Every structure is written in C-alpha cells, then in structure tokens.
Amino acid sequence: MDIGIARTFLEVVKTGSFVGAANNLHLTQTAVSARIRVLEEQLDRPVFIRNKAGAKLTQAGEQFLRFATTLVQVWARAQRAVALPPGRETVVTVGAELSLWSPLLRHWLLWMRRECAEIAVSTHIEASERLMEQVQDGTLDVAVLYAAPSRPGIIAELLFEEKLVLVRTTPTNARLEPEDHVQIDWGEEFAASYQAAFPDQPNAVVSISYGPLALDYILATGGSGYFRKGFIRPYLEEGRLAVVPGSPEFSYSAYMVHSTKADPGVMDRVRAGLHAAAAIAI
Structure with a gap:
C-alpha cells in the first residue's frame, strides 16, 4: 500500500x-x-x-x-524511529498553539532534557485545527491546545484550567477610554462569553490575535484587555498591571491531545512533564 x-x-x-x-x-x-x-x-x-x-x-x-x-x-x-539520534530510545513529536509555548512548553522542554534524556524531542507550532489534523494522521504524537474538539480515535486530557482576567495598566487613577480596550482572540467560546458579559461594549479599535503582542502594546500605550492570569502574574506583582475590580473571569482550559494508539509508556512521561511544567507556569 x-x-x-x-x-x-x-x-x-x-x-x-x-x-x-x-x-x-x-x-x-x-x-x-x-x-x-x-x-x-x-x-x-x-x-x-x-x-x-x-x-x-x-x-x-x-x-x-x-x-x-x-x-x-x-x-x-x-x-x-529509523531517524533516531544516537543513544536515544525513541522520539516524541509535540505540537502546540503559539500562545502555549511561553512559558508552559519551555518548562516542559527543560523537564524532558533533565528527566527523560533517553527521548529525542521534535516540536512544532501550529494553529489548533492543524494540530488536530496532525495528531489524527500520525504526524504528531501529542498536541497541546485550548478547547480541544472531539475527534474519533483521539484522546483529549485536561492539562490545566486557567482563568482569563481583565487587567489594565497602572496607575489605576489614570482614565482609560473605551477605545483603549484591546480585543484579544481567545477563541469562539470566549468571544461569546465576552459578548454576553459586555453587551454594550463597542467594537474594539485594536484587535490582536496573539496575547504577548497585545500585552506589549498596552504596556507601551496604556490600556486594558483580557489575559491569561498565569502569564500576567509577574506584571501584577510588579505593579505594572492591575486586575479591574468586579470584572468577570472566564475559564480557559488547556488539553493534551494524542491518538488512542499512542505508546502508553511514552505518553506517561510526556504527561508527567506537562503537569510538572504546568505547576511552574500556571
């Protein structure tokens, strides 16, 4: 064949x-x-x-x-398997959405190097739909993504549940206009929840699909937006950002996705590393 x-x-x-x-x-x-x-x-x-x-x-x-x-x-x-580097037992190919690479996948790579030196690692960044396709066709062993859809032959395991919180730049007594709010693309589920929570909010003047870029933008210009709580925690501690009091929080779960035919032993080690990385990053 x-x-x-x-x-x-x-x-x-x-x-x-x-x-x-x-x-x-x-x-x-x-x-x-x-x-x-x-x-x-x-x-x-x-x-x-x-x-x-x-x-x-x-x-x-x-x-x-x-x-x-x-x-x-x-x-x-x-x-x-045929292309294995010398001294390695197997290779695991992992893909993730761009917004999950820093810091989660960075910590995972360091954990794998320290705890699973016998496993070679190949990593990729793709959009969520493409990641699901690659897991299905065997190109990827594991994908890490948000809002994993149900697919035949695919297992989606909850990795962690994070919160999206509304923050603004400081000082908090500085007036922000509605156009200072940056709309960030956190997926269709968030968009629907946001619209329900803020039905009278005008369309954003600035929309950015990548959270870290949106953060750099509002830190430079002043403004507000919804961000992953774990990602912006250092900025909250430094006082550069503040959570908007009384604002709703939205759930944002990440999943480890793999085929039902994946090697259980390798998946156990990948899973352990991802949970260890999540404990540090989230």
Whole structure:
C-alpha cells in the first residue's frame, strides 16, 4: 500500500470532496482521482460515492477508514524511529498553539532534557485545527491546545484550567477610554462569553490575535484587555498591571491531545512533564 494513497484517501474524507483534497495536498484533481482509483482497484470495491455535493464514504470506505489512519500513523512512527539520534530510545513529536509555548512548553522542554534524556524531542507550532489534523494522521504524537474538539480515535486530557482576567495598566487613577480596550482572540467560546458579559461594549479599535503582542502594546500605550492570569502574574506583582475590580473571569482550559494508539509508556512521561511544567507556569 502506497502511503500517499492512504493520505489522499484521508484528505478526501476530511474535506468531503476531491477538489478540497487536491487543494490541501497541492495536487491536481486528476491526480487525486487517479490515487483513489488505484485504491479502489486494490480493494476491489468503491470507497466513495461521488456526486455534485462532493464525496461520501461507501460501506467499504467506512471499513477502510480506520485502517488508513493506522497505516499513516505507523508509517510516521517508523520514519521517526529509523531517524533516531544516537543513544536515544525513541522520539516524541509535540505540537502546540503559539500562545502555549511561553512559558508552559519551555518548562516542559527543560523537564524532558533533565528527566527523560533517553527521548529525542521534535516540536512544532501550529494553529489548533492543524494540530488536530496532525495528531489524527500520525504526524504528531501529542498536541497541546485550548478547547480541544472531539475527534474519533483521539484522546483529549485536561492539562490545566486557567482563568482569563481583565487587567489594565497602572496607575489605576489614570482614565482609560473605551477605545483603549484591546480585543484579544481567545477563541469562539470566549468571544461569546465576552459578548454576553459586555453587551454594550463597542467594537474594539485594536484587535490582536496573539496575547504577548497585545500585552506589549498596552504596556507601551496604556490600556486594558483580557489575559491569561498565569502569564500576567509577574506584571501584577510588579505593579505594572492591575486586575479591574468586579470584572468577570472566564475559564480557559488547556488539553493534551494524542491518538488512542499512542505508546502508553511514552505518553506517561510526556504527561508527567506537562503537569510538572504546568505547576511552574500556571
């Protein structure tokens, strides 16, 4: 079985169409169709029903789906095992959202170096949706992200629950205008909760998708915004920021996500390191 064919099959399943799969894989639609045709010839039965709405799995396709996922994951693990650095037992590939790297993943990397020197580590930064896709297709062993969606064959373990708090720059007697509030993208759930809590708040003049950049901005110009409590704790202690009294707090949970087929022993060590890092960072 050509792994490229299995990946193409999974991409058609994910996008629901040959066109979408071709775009994501940077192939022509003809090439995607040819790969699926080869697969169907090898299985001696169709795996998709094609129509104007896209592509839907046949019963045979449903059966092949779990095997295709396993094939791709096993191949990815085999590639990493063959490329092991000298003196290492295995390699673990971990991805995370950008906002989680500092300080959580930095502490985790230091913990792994100290406690699990026999494990090689490969790390990546991606958007949450892409991280989930990479865990599903076996490219990643573990993803650390907020608001993990439910996916078949994937386990999402609560890593920690953090709070988003409204803070402002000091001195607190300095007047701030509504346009001094910076809107930070903490996901759809936060946006809905924020809108419910502040229905009369005008649209933000400045919106920033990355928390650390938003923090640098308000520290330079003065202003307010919602931030992860653990991240801004040093600024609260230094007196550069202050929590706005009476403001609502919002839950913001982080998850460790991995395949049900992941090596339990490796996951135990990764999990222990992440919990140790969370105890320091949060």
